Amino acid sequence: MQINRNAYYGLIHKGAASLLGLNQMLPDDADAVYRHWLKQRTSKTSCKDLTDAQLKALKNLLEAKGALPKPVAKAQQQTRQNNNPTNKQYKKLTAVVKSKGWSGLGAPELAGFIQRTTQQQCVSVYQLDRRQMSNVITGLEKWKV
Incomplete structure (x- = not known):
């Protein structure tokens, strides 16, 4: 199954920003900290160089650390919100x-x-x-x- 790589890039960056406090840093410092963190975890400095499996693993790691909210199943969301006839x-x-x-x-x-x-x-x-x-x-x- 093909993943949406751009969505994973965004989720990983958002989770890392939350975990590392990147939003409180100067942009150059934040970028350096983010790339150092990424290199420690994956031996790569850019998400674009990661495989699909590595992207998924990194996203799961961020979810486990609480930096990303765990997704709610779509079917459950729709049944609670939409009780209209089909x-x-x-x-x-x-x-x-x-x-x-x-x-x-x-x-x-x-x-x-x-x-x-x-x-x-x-x-x-x-x-x-x-x-x-x-x-x-x-x-x-x-x-x-």
Whole structure:
């Protein structure tokens, strides 16, 4: 798997700056300290000369020392932040609604069904969350007109 080397360069520099206090130094001194630190760890003075494995190892070292925050898994972040129905759910609902002979997602019959299913005064399919959308789709599939 190919890594984004530029992202690793940035992370390593950011972590080293935090670990070594480079932001409190004069630019020339900070550069010298950073390159000396890098040479001690990797025998190279520039991240561009490192292999992908060396870049990963250096990033992991900085994370272990607390100079970089450990990344949160993307899937976990998205599920907590985004509870909106998926595009697949909208497509499925549209297909089920059309199979009932209704005009579409704005059909008054669908609005009534949503209100009965969710027990809320929800008049639009676009106000549903993922769980509610799933319940509406399942209910419509089981419902005989």
